[in-house]
Amino acid sequence: MRVNEVLGILVSVFLDWDGTLANLNCARVGSTIAWNGFEPAILPPAMTPTDVAELAARRQYTFQIVEDGSPIQLVYGFNTTGEDLVSAHLAYYQAGTTQDQAEYPSEFAPVPWLRIDYDRGRANNVLHGECHLHVSGLPTARLLVCGVPNPKQFVEFILAVFYPTMYRQARLQENGDYVDLERIKRVNEPPIVCGSAQLFRLMTHLRVSGGDS
Numbered sequence: 001m002r003v004n005e006v007l008g009i010l011v012s013v014f015l016d017w018d019g020t021l022a023n024l025n026c027a028r029v030g031s032t033i034a035w036n037g038f039e040p041a042i043l044p045p046a047m048t049p050t051d052v053a054e055l056a057a058r059r060q061y062t063f064q065i066v067e068d069g070s071p072i073q074l075v076y077g078f079n080t081t082g083e084d085l086v087s088a089h090l091a092y093y094q095a096g097t098t099q100d101q102a103e104y105p106s107e108f109a110p111v112p113w114l115r116i117d118y119d120r121g122r123a124n125n126v127l128h129g130e131c132h133l134h135v136s137g138l139p140t141a142r143l144l145v146c147g148v149p150n151p152k153q154f155v156e157f158i159l160a161v162f163y164p165t166m167y168r169q170a171r172l173q174e175n176g177d178y179v180d181l182e183r184i185k186r187v188n189e190p191p192i193v194c195g196s197a198q199l200f201r202l203m204t205h206l207r208v209s210g211g212d213s
Contacts, residue, residue, distance in 0.1 A: 001076075001085060001150060001190045001192055002078070002082055002083050003028065003031060003032075003033060003076070003078040003082035003083075004028075004082060005190075006033040006076050006151065007026060007027075007028060007033060009150065009151045009152060010024070010026045010033070010062060010074065010151050011024070011026075012152070013151050013152050013155050014063060016152075017155065017159070017170075019066065020065065020066055020067075020159070020166065020170070021063045021064070021065065021066065021072075021155070022063060022064050022065075022066045023059075023061070023063055023064050024062070024063050025059055025061060025062060025063060026062050026063075026074070031077065031078045031079065031080055031082055032075065032076065032077045032078070033074070033075065033076045033077075033078075034062075034074075034075045035059070035060070035061065035062055035073075036059070037058070037059060037060070038060075038075075039058070039060060041060070043055075043093075045136070045139035046110040046136075046139075047093055047110060047111050047113055047136070048109065048110060048111060049095065049096060049109075049111055051093075051111075052070070052071065052093045052094070052095045052111055053095065055071055055093060056069055056071050056095065060073065061073055062074040062151075064095075065095075065163070067163065067166070068094070068095045068096040069095040069096065070092065070093060070094045070095040070096070070162075071092075071093055071095070072091070072092050072154075072155065072158060073089060073090070073091040073092075073093075074089075074090055074151050074154065075087075075088060075089040075090070076088050085118070085148065085192060086119075086120050086121070087118055087119045087120065087121075088116070088117070088118035088131075088148050089115065089116075089117055089118075090115065090116040090117075090148075090149060090154045091113065091114070091115040091116075092113060092114055092115075092158045092162065093111065093113040094111045094112045094113060094162065095111070110136060110137070111136070112136050112162070113135075113136045114133065114134065114135050114136065114158075114161075115133070115134045116131065116132070116133050116134075116145060116148070116149060116154070117131070117132060117134065118130060118131040118148045118194060120194070123195075125196075125199065126144070126199065126202075126203050127142070128142055129142065129144040129145070129195060129199065129205075130194055130195055131144070131145040131146070131147065131148055131194045131195055132144055132145055133145050133206060143205075143206060144195075144199070144200070144203055144204075144205035144206065145195075145205065145206045145207075145208060146193075146194070146195055146200050146205050146206065146207045146208060147191060147192055147193050147194060147195075147207065147208030147209075147210065148192040148194055148208065149192070149208050150188075150189075150190060150191070150192060152186075152187045152188075153187055153188060153208065153209065153210075156184075156187050171184070188209040188210040189210065190210075191208070191209070191210025192208070
């Protein structure tokens, strides 16, 4: 995946989930694909609905979920030639309660979120894999991930995990099988493999479809 391919993929994702995603806001910033007005920031581990609302108000997202306004951030950083992915930041912050949850969080209660970080230059073997998953409630945990999700994969993952009712209606048959298996296979292209093969043979990890484990 090259830098000039990513914008096209993001637009494709947005069109594919028409009615589910809103407010497309993606742009190329040098050799990075992010959004207009991109502000790199380290967010607090305990995000509240107010924090997420401020994030959305500053338009610090690639797009939002129509149902509740939750922002999705997709940032892919490439080398100067735009041919080699060197970093990524893929995040979801839940703005409110979905139809699959019982109650709205209070104004100060932490909200669910997850983030996948990829940084080839900061890798430190098992304890800080070059690609890893952070999950709300576990601020110091880095779950090893084999492969960087492409934009289609990350959106598919978020919708399946946080919006299962919506995902079932859009993608699945009554028995849970995919309605269109070939469509899902195309979601996994192009795969972005990363990390040491030796590391993944030794340590339990998460595998992104299309990558090698």
